[in-house]
Amino acid sequence: MTAPATNRPGIVEDLPVLTRKDFVSDQEVRWCPGCGDYSILAQMQKMLPALRIPRENIVFISGIGCSSRFPYYVETFGFHSIHGRALTLATGLKTARPELTVFVVTGDGDGLSIGGNHLLHAMRRNVDLNVILFNNRIYGLTKGQFSPTSEFGKVTKSSPYGTTETPLNPLRIALAAGATFAARTIDRDTKHLEDTLYQATQHKGTSFVEVYQNCNIFNDGAFSAFTDKEVRQERMVYLEDGAPLRFGNDREHGIRLNGFTPEVVQNASDDDGLFVHDAGVANPMLANILVGMDYPAYPVPVGIFRKVQAPSFDELVAHQVDDAMAKGKGDLGELLRSGETWEVS
Amino acid sequence: MTTESPARTERAVESLERVTIRFAGDSGDGMQLTGTQFTKTSAVFGNDLATFPDIPAEIRAPTGSLPGVSGFQLSFASTDIRTPGDSPDVLVAMNPAALKVNIGDLRPGGLLIVDEDEFNPTNLKKAAYAVNPLEDGSLAGFQVVRINITRQNELALEGSPLNAKDKFRSRNFYALGLILWLYGRSMDTTVKWANEQFRRRPDVLEANLNALRAGYNFGETTELFHHRYEVAPATVAPGLYRHVSGNEATAMGFVAASVLSGLPLFYGSYPITPASDILHELSKMKNFGIKTFQAEDEIAAIGSAIGAAYGGHLGLTGTSGPGLALKSEALNLAVMTELPLVVVDVQRAGPSTGMPTKTEQSDLLQAMYGRNGDSSVCIIAPATPADCFFMAIEAFRIALKYMVPVIFLSDGYIGNGSEPWRIPDVDDLPRIEHSYAAKQEGEFNPYKRDPMTLARPWAVPGQAGFEHRIGGIEKSGQSGDISYDPQNHHTMTLARAERVARIVQDIPPLEVLGPKSGDLLVLGWGGTHGALTSAAENARKQGKSVASAHLRYLNPFPANLGEVLSNYKKVLIPELNTGQLSMLIRAKFLVDAAGFNKIAGQPFKITEVEGKIDEMLGLTGPYNLKFGPASVLGGG
Ligand code: SF4
Numbered sequence: 014m015t016a017p018a019t020n021r022p023g024i025v026e027d028l029p030v031l032t033r034k035d036f037v038s039d040q041e042v043r044w045c046p047g048c049g050d051y052s053i054l055a056q057m058q059k060m061l062p063a064l065r066i067p068r069e070n071i072v073f074i075s076g077i078g079c080s081s082r083f084p085y086y087v088e089t090f091g092f093h094s095i096h097g098r099a100l101t102l103a104t105g106l107k108t109a110r111p112e113l114t115v116f117v118v119t120g121d122g123d124g125l126s127i128g129g130n131h132l133l134h135a136m137r138r139n140v141d142l143n144v145i146l147f148n149n150r151i152y153g154l155t156k157g158q159f160s161p162t163s164e165f166g167k168v169t170k171s172s173p174y175g176t177t178e179t180p181l182n183p184l185r186i187a188l189a190a191g192a193t194f195a196a197r198t199i200d201r202d203t204k205h206l207e208d209t210l211y212q213a214t215q216h217k218g219t220s221f222v223e224v225y226q227n228c229n230i231f232n233d234g235a236f237s238a239f240t241d242k243e244v245r246q247e248r249m250v251y252l253e254d255g256a257p258l259r260f261g262n263d264r265e266h267g268i269r270l271n272g273f274t275p276e277v278v279q280n281a282s283d284d285d286g287l288f289v290h291d292a293g294v295a296n297p298m299l300a301n302i303l304v305g306m307d308y309p310a311y312p313v314p315v316g317i318f319r320k321v322q323a324p325s326f327d328e329l330v331a332h333q334v335d336d337a338m339a340k341g342k343g344d345l346g347e348l349l350r351s352g353e354t355w356e357v358s
Numbered sequence: 359m360t361t362e363s364p365a366r367t368e369r370a371v372e373s374l375e376r377v378t379i380r381f382a383g384d385s386g387d388g389m390q391l392t393g394t395q396f397t398k399t400s401a402v403f404g405n406d407l408a409t410f411p412d413i414p415a416e417i418r419a420p421t422g423s424l425p426g427v428s429g430f431q432l433s434f435a436s437t438d439i440r441t442p443g444d445s446p447d448v449l450v451a452m453n454p455a456a457l458k459v460n461i462g463d464l465r466p467g468g469l470l471i472v473d474e475d476e477f478n479p480t481n482l483k484k485a486a487y488a489v490n491p492l493e494d495g496s497l498a499g500f501q502v503v504r505i506n507i508t509r510q511n512e513l514a515l516e517g518s519p520l521n522a523k524d525k526f527r528s529r530n531f532y533a534l535g536l537i538l539w540l541y542g543r544s545m546d547t548t549v550k551w552a553n554e555q556f557r558r559r560p561d562v563l564e565a566n567l568n569a570l571r572a573g574y575n576f577g578e579t580t581e582l583f584h585h586r587y588e589v590a591p592a593t594v595a596p597g598l599y600r601h602v603s604g605n606e607a608t609a610m611g612f613v614a615a616s617v618l619s620g621l622p623l624f625y626g627s628y629p630i631t632p633a634s635d636i637l638h639e640l641s642k643m644k645n646f647g648i649k650t651f652q653a654e655d656e657i658a659a660i661g662s663a664i665g666a667a668y669g670g671h672l673g674l675t676g677t678s679g680p681g682l683a684l685k686s687e688a689l690n691l692a693v694m695t696e697l698p699l700v701v702v703d704v705q706r707a708g709p710s711t712g713m714p715t716k717t718e719q720s721d722l723l724q725a726m727y728g729r730n731g732d733s734s735v736c737i738i739a740p741a742t743p744a745d746c747f748f749m750a751i752e753a754f755r756i757a758l759k760y761m762v763p764v765i766f767l768s769d770g771y772i773g774n775g776s777e778p779w780r781i782p783d784v785d786d787l788p789r790i791e792h793s794y795a796a797k798q799e800g801e802f803n804p805y806k807r808d809p810m811t812l813a814r815p816w817a818v819p820g821q822a823g824f825e826h827r828i829g830g831i832e833k834s835g836q837s838g839d840i841s842y843d844p845q846n847h848h849t850m851t852l853a854r855a856e857r858v859a860r861i862v863q864d865i866p867p868l869e870v871l872g873p874k875s876g877d878l879l880v881l882g883w884g885g886t887h888g889a890l891t892s893a894a895e896n897a898r899k900q901g902k903s904v905a906s907a908h909l910r911y912l913n914p915f916p917a918n919l920g921e922v923l924s925n926y927k928k929v930l931i932p933e934l935n936t937g938q939l940s941m942l943i944r945a946k947f948l949v950d951a952a953g954f955n956k957i958a959g960q961p962f963k964i965t966e967v968e969g970k971i972d973e974m975l976g977l978t979g980p981y982n983l984k985f986g987p988a989s990v991l992g993g994g
Contacts, residue, residue: 038827040839069822074665085827085840090819092668093829094661095691101653101661102668106819108649109624109666109673113819131661134654330649337644345617346784348610348643353547354600354781355402 024065031062038088049200049226050079053147054086056207061087064214066114073116074103076123079154079228080147083118097128100135103142104326111327114214117144121162122152125181129161136190138326139218145210146183146223151232169231184304184318187221188297194220195300196317199240200227205251205315212317218325239308248308252316257287260312268311275306292320369586371542376435377589378443379537381530382460383452384421385414385428388530392450393430395534399547401601401778404591405434408888409776410442410961415715422476422484427459436590440742440888442775444963450533452476452507454485461497470500471536473529475508503582507532507573514572518565528569535573541587545570597780604743604772604885605632607779608702609639611750613646616672619754619790624666626651626659627676631714632770633704636676656684660701664688667697670794670818672754676702679721680711682765683728689763690729693854695828696805696814698757698764698792705769705884707959716959717770719884720935725765726913726942732851734858736760737913739767741887744779746772749910751787758792760861761813767912769934771961772885792816795824804828804838812857859914868916872898872905875925878974881951882932883909883939886962890932893967904971909939915946923949930954930974932967956983 036058044050071089075081077096084091094102103117124132124146152158158171166175187195194216198209213220225236239248250260258268267281268288281287300318381389390411397409412429419426433443445465451457453476477492491497511532515525538545556563616623627637641650653659660675667673682703692699705721707713725737736756740749746768757764795815804826805814817824826838834841835849872894882890887908894906907922923929929951931940937953944951954970956962969981
């Protein structure tokens with residue numbers, strides 16, 4: 014991947030060329046063999062050199078869960094915090110130090126259950142963070158209880174009779190909270206994964222990326238019905254900005270809208286009437302329709318659902334401070350003497 | 359009663375050493391403003407003083423109701439004073455509810471000024487008075503002055519374009535004018551303030567000033583008062599003074615910490631009574647480079663402050679008791695990652711929601727022990743409103759030097775209470791030393807400790823070559839890598855505790871007022887300083903062998919505490935809780951300290967502590983608080 018010229022903070026033009034290896038820490042990776050997390054780590058480490066940001070200006074912050082071990086394995090600054098709270102640390106760090114590039118690594122339990130509140134608020138504030146949510150639809154670290162994204166009726170250790178709760182759709186939450194960048198990718202499509210991670214870093218504001226990640230120990234094959242190589246083209250639709258929604262081995266099928274309802278058009282000969290994707294529309298309505306598409310009724314959309322420009326929280330806070338300082342730097346003596354004073358001689 | 363008479367009656371002027379006034383009325387009556395204005399006037403006049411606002415819990419309780427009563431007490435004196443006074447000498451009651459709520463505190467024979475107009479059947483009913491207390495003889499023990507404040511105020515505002523409701527709202531200025539007259543004070547400070555405050559509302563300004571003058575003139579012309587009173591200025595150290603509440607001083611102290619350390623301050627907080635004022639104050643001070651963050655909850659507030667501390671800034675969060683409970687897990691993360699974090703707890707009456715607007719000192723053990731695992735943090739507590747300024751600076755001095763979380767235990771009483779403060783010279787304030795991680799030989803080890811302080815290096819993002827990973831999992835002593843090694847966990851737990859214990863080398867010894875040894879030591883901490891010190895001082899004036907000492911450092915304790923305790927036959931520890939410091943002292947020093955515990959949401963009165971002192975000295979029988987001991991089955 015070639016890095017385009019950009020004026021994002023922290024970029025160093027004459028940085029010695031870094032490679033994937035420079036982002037590999039000396040820690041032994043402790044995920045179960047075959048876990049989808051390995052792929053996400055590998056694509057991240059491959060992608061990071063393209064940012065042309067020195068390692069010391071990159072920070073990975075995580076909560077608790079299998080995914081949250083991620084920071085240990087990346088040779089940057091890293092903070093493995095407590096359950097659900099990674100976003101709170103990240104918000105404080107990024108607000109204090111806007112020049113840093115901050116990643117938040119979380120999971121469906123960490124980010125949507127115990128930390129759900131913080132996710133909403135980070136996205137509505139549009140803090141300039143890259144939030145990567147590993148969705149494996151299960152609690153892995155605690156050995157196999159259902160999660161807020163587990164499908165209705167799922168039988169797990171803590172739901173031997175099947176769950177009695179409806180799952181959350183992470184992207185729907187993101188759109189509802191006003192996320193300015195919302196994307197989905199899968200652990201098994203390494204190229205799409207790497208590219209989506211890169212796109213997330215190029216967006217200013219909260220970039221929310223849901224990664225469908227296979228937990229081969231406690232929820233093996235949760236996504237394989239549509240992510241398996243043989244069926245992927247038929248059962249997933251890759252979103253491309255400005256292009257009609259097409260899928261199938263020869264991109265022969267399409268999606269069109271009937272009112273607010275998407276419809277599959279089998280063997281759509283031409284693009285007329287097909288749903289043309291535009292991630293940049295201000296109104297999140299269309300993105301919401303896409304987010305509602307799920308297998309088997311539809312092919313599962315992956316890619317960037319929404320990407321709109323808006324000032325980021327950290328930038329707005331910094332501006333307020335800069336403006337106030339420009340009008341006159343605070344003087345401690347003056348502050349202490351403010352208000353009503355009187356002299357005693 | 360009439361205001362027509364131009365005759366000015368000369369009154370006898372009685373000199374007093376100290377006067378305590380409580381203004382009480384409906385929350386809409388502007389009693390806080392009246393109290394504040396009288397306070398400012400007395401401060402400018404040169405009295406020593408102390409104040410205590412008593413604000414109702416309900417934001418908008420029904421007008422005239424008992425829960426809607428708001429009060430403001432101030433004590434001013436020609437001598438050095440430390441508390442807003444035990445029992446008011448003067449009570450101004452703007453309606454029946456205010457009378458009912460406050461009359462029990464007025465000292466026998468005290469002056470009671472009431473707005474007679476408000477004692478109508480509707481208001482009497484709202485205050486649950488079956489008969490008018492002004493008529494039934496129940497107030498015979500007081501000097502009652504009945505004034506038609508509402509009507510007089512209306513007359514004074516004749517011709518004002520304001521509507522009846524707005525005119526009614528000027529009554530507090532009328533009352534203020536009257537009290538200013540009664541104590542021979544000028545209206546200048548208030549006039550100056552009003553001109554500034556209402557400059558965009560000339561109609562309101564004029565009405566308020568007319569009401570103020572009418573109240574003042576009424577005092578001058580009426581025959582109702584036989585005396586005027588005079589409280590001479592106190593002899594205080596020369597210098598420039600201002601008024602400061604504990605929460606203001608806390609905010610300014612943290613600004614000072616930022617200036618003195620050269621590090622930007624980040625304040626993450628979630629609104630909570632009585633700590634919100636610190637957020638309000640700091641959010642104004644962007645010109646000091648301060649960033650404030652109103653978080654979505656208490657946990658996000660502390661999390662963000664930890665993030666800022668990790669980033670090399672001054673990470674600060676503030677809350678009150680229930681919020682501290684929510685923060686405890688994240689606070690432990692700061693304990694484990696050894697980051698310089700400061701947590702302010704402006705304590706209030708608990709448990710649970712408790713009584714948010716009422717004071718208490720019941721979070722000491724939560725601060726000490728309210729976390730999972732063996733988790734030691736530094737705890738400090740300001741003793742007075744102005745002391746909050748210095749202790750806020752202390753909080754960061756310690757946090758940065760020892761790379762340790764510090765809990766700053768203020769309380770509602772000193773947070774909202776205020777006192778005159780001799781403004782310090784910025785050049786006299788100590789610089790705060792700090793440094794980021796320096797190159798080590800070989801690999802960078804984020805948990806390599808300073809041999810003196812046991813602090814680990816503060817390596818912050820942006821420092822090339824210092825990339826490292828930390829977290830809440832136990833880590834290996836030097837490298838900070840995850841470790842489940844038994845010996846390592848044992849050592850690290852001891853090291854974390856020892857690092858806090860070593861702060862003792864950096865804090866002043868406990869000061870003792872009074873005899874260096876003797877019959878009784880009164881030991882306190884935090885916001886009870888005024889009452890305890892005054893009670894012990896009064897005892898000494900009566901020739902009793904009583905010393906007092908006040909702890910501002912609670913973990914670790916000052917080095918000489920054990921020795922101080924051993925110098926007295928008895929130790930008394932008065933606290934606004936069920937005996938939390940007592941427990942720590944008894945456990946650590948095996949001293950048979952006696953507790954004196956009040957859990958009423960109210961500060962100690964000096965007389966209460968005096969009563970307990972006499973009991974301890976064997977001069978009287980058992981001393982009981984006025985309301986206790988009550989049956990735990992209720993009532994009381
Ligand atoms: S439990 Fe599942 S998610 Fe966790 S490391 Fe193992 S495979 Fe991966």
